[in-house]
Amino acid sequence: MSPEQPAEPRQCAGARAEIGPPGLQLQSTNGIVKVKVSPPEANQRKKMWINDLSFKYNLVFWENSSHAQLQNKIIFPVDTIDDLAPNSTYCFKVQANLPMEGKKGLFSPISCVQTTQKAKDLLCPTNLSVVALNMKFQLLWDAQEQQGVTYNVQYLLGYLKKLNDDYSDKWLNVPTCENITSTWCNFSSIITTTAFYYLRVQARQGHNRSCLSRDVEVDPLKTNGIGPPGVRLDLSDTLLHIIISPPGGAEDELMRDNYDLSYRILYWKNSSDKEEEVKQKEVKQTIATVSGVSPSSLYCVKVQAFSKPYNKSSAFSQQECMHTPADTSSSLFIFGIFMAALLVVVVVAVALVFVLYHAYNKIKYVFFPSCQPPLNIEGFGAQLFSSPYLSAAEEPVESCCVIESMITEEGNQIDFTDYKHSKQSSRDSGNYSNDDNTSGSKGSKETLEKEIV
Structure with missing residues (x-):
C-alpha cells in the first residue's frame, strides 16, 4: 500500500455500511464565507458510494462565543454563507446524507474562520x-x-x-x-x-x-402562478353550456401539459327578490353543462383553475352572466291548445249549420211547398194529390154528365158522336180523372139509348 493513498476501510460480513466524513474548505471574503465540500471517499480509488451527486450535505455552524447557537443549512458542494456577524469567528462542520436510503454520514472535522467587514456598495441591486x-x-x-x-x-x-x-x-x-x-x-x-x-x-x-x-x-x-381561466356561456333548450379557456390561452401548451389542470365552477341563479344558493361543479374538460335551467332567468358563472399535483389554484375568472329565453315549449303547447279549440269550434259550427239547413228545408217543404195542385183536378181513384207529411181533406167533386141530343126532322135519331166527343173533351181537360164518374156516364148512356129505341 503506497503512503500517498489512504487505507481503505475493511468491513466484516454483516457489518453496517457507514458514510464517511466529507472534506470541507472555507474562505472568508467581503463579509461572507465561501464553503467547498468534497464528497466522502473523494481520494479513494475504490468507492463504496459510486454516485457522489446523490449526497445531500448538511452544514452545521455557530459563532465561537459563550452564547453560541447551532444553525443548520442544506448546502450545495460549492456554496456561500452570508448574514454572519462581521469580524467574528465561526466554526463549521458538515456531513453527507442519503435521504432516499435513510442514511446519515459522519461529520467532518470542525473548521473555523474569521469573518470580515462587508463593504456596503450602493451599486448592488x-x-x-x-x-x-x-x-x-x-x-x-x-x-x-x-x-x-x-x-x-x-x-x-x-x-x-x-x-x-x-x-x-x-x-x-x-x-x-x-x-x-x-x-x-x-x-x-x-x-x-x-x-x-x-x-x-x-x-x-x-x-x-x-x-x-x-x-x-x-x-x-x-x-409559476396559475392565472384565471376564460369563460364563455351558451344556451340550448334547458342546458347552459360553459366553455372554458385554459389559463394562458388555448395555445399555451406548457400550462395545459404540465399542470394537469382541473376547473372549479361556481354558478347560481341571479334573482333580485331572493338570494339563490351558489352551486359548485368540478370538471377536467374545458366544456361543462348545467341542466335544468329555468326560462326567463339570469344565470351567472365564474371558474377557477387548479392543479392538485402542484397544490396550486388560480383566482376566479370574471363573472359571466346570461339570460335564458322564455319557455318556448309552453308557448307552443298553449298555441297547440288554442288551434285545437279553434278547430273544434269550426267543426261544431259547420255541423250546426248543416243541421239547421236541413231542418229549414224540411220545415219549408212541409209548411211552404213550392206549388199546390188546383182544386178542380180529378184525383186518381178516391185519393187527391197530397203532401206525404200532411193529409189534405178531399174536395167533393160533383158527378154530372152532359147529354147532348140532336133530333132532326128526318127522324128521331140522336147523334151520340158529338156526345162522346164532348165527354172525352171534358175528361181530358184535367190532370186526373174520376173512374166513378166515367162509369156513371156509361150507365147513363146505355139507359138513354134504351129509351130512344
Whole structure:
C-alpha cells in the first residue's frame, strides 16, 4: 500500500455500511464565507458510494462565543454563507446524507474562520424577486443608485450547483436583458420545464465599477402562478353550456401539459327578490353543462383553475352572466291548445249549420211547398194529390154528365158522336180523372139509348 493513498476501510460480513466524513474548505471574503465540500471517499480509488451527486450535505455552524447557537443549512458542494456577524469567528462542520436510503454520514472535522467587514456598495441591486404567471417570468429588483447604472441579468443552470466543481464562470447573460436601465427583466425566453435556474443581477457604472447581487432560485413549475381561466356561456333548450379557456390561452401548451389542470365552477341563479344558493361543479374538460335551467332567468358563472399535483389554484375568472329565453315549449303547447279549440269550434259550427239547413228545408217543404195542385183536378181513384207529411181533406167533386141530343126532322135519331166527343173533351181537360164518374156516364148512356129505341 503506497503512503500517498489512504487505507481503505475493511468491513466484516454483516457489518453496517457507514458514510464517511466529507472534506470541507472555507474562505472568508467581503463579509461572507465561501464553503467547498468534497464528497466522502473523494481520494479513494475504490468507492463504496459510486454516485457522489446523490449526497445531500448538511452544514452545521455557530459563532465561537459563550452564547453560541447551532444553525443548520442544506448546502450545495460549492456554496456561500452570508448574514454572519462581521469580524467574528465561526466554526463549521458538515456531513453527507442519503435521504432516499435513510442514511446519515459522519461529520467532518470542525473548521473555523474569521469573518470580515462587508463593504456596503450602493451599486448592488437588492431585494430580487420573481413574479411568474402562466409561464411568463419577470425578475424584479431595487436599485440603490440610479444615475449612469446599467444592468445585466445572468442565469445559471441549477444542476451545475450540484456538481463538485466551481461554477463561478458558468453564468450566462439573459439575451433580452443586457445593458438595460430598467429594474425588471422578462426572462421567459430561457425557461424550460425540465430544469431549474438561478438568477442574479450585475450592476455596472462606467467601465471600472460593478457589483453582483445575491442569486435567487427559480423552479419554473413551482415558482409559476396559475392565472384565471376564460369563460364563455351558451344556451340550448334547458342546458347552459360553459366553455372554458385554459389559463394562458388555448395555445399555451406548457400550462395545459404540465399542470394537469382541473376547473372549479361556481354558478347560481341571479334573482333580485331572493338570494339563490351558489352551486359548485368540478370538471377536467374545458366544456361543462348545467341542466335544468329555468326560462326567463339570469344565470351567472365564474371558474377557477387548479392543479392538485402542484397544490396550486388560480383566482376566479370574471363573472359571466346570461339570460335564458322564455319557455318556448309552453308557448307552443298553449298555441297547440288554442288551434285545437279553434278547430273544434269550426267543426261544431259547420255541423250546426248543416243541421239547421236541413231542418229549414224540411220545415219549408212541409209548411211552404213550392206549388199546390188546383182544386178542380180529378184525383186518381178516391185519393187527391197530397203532401206525404200532411193529409189534405178531399174536395167533393160533383158527378154530372152532359147529354147532348140532336133530333132532326128526318127522324128521331140522336147523334151520340158529338156526345162522346164532348165527354172525352171534358175528361181530358184535367190532370186526373174520376173512374166513378166515367162509369156513371156509361150507365147513363146505355139507359138513354134504351129509351130512344
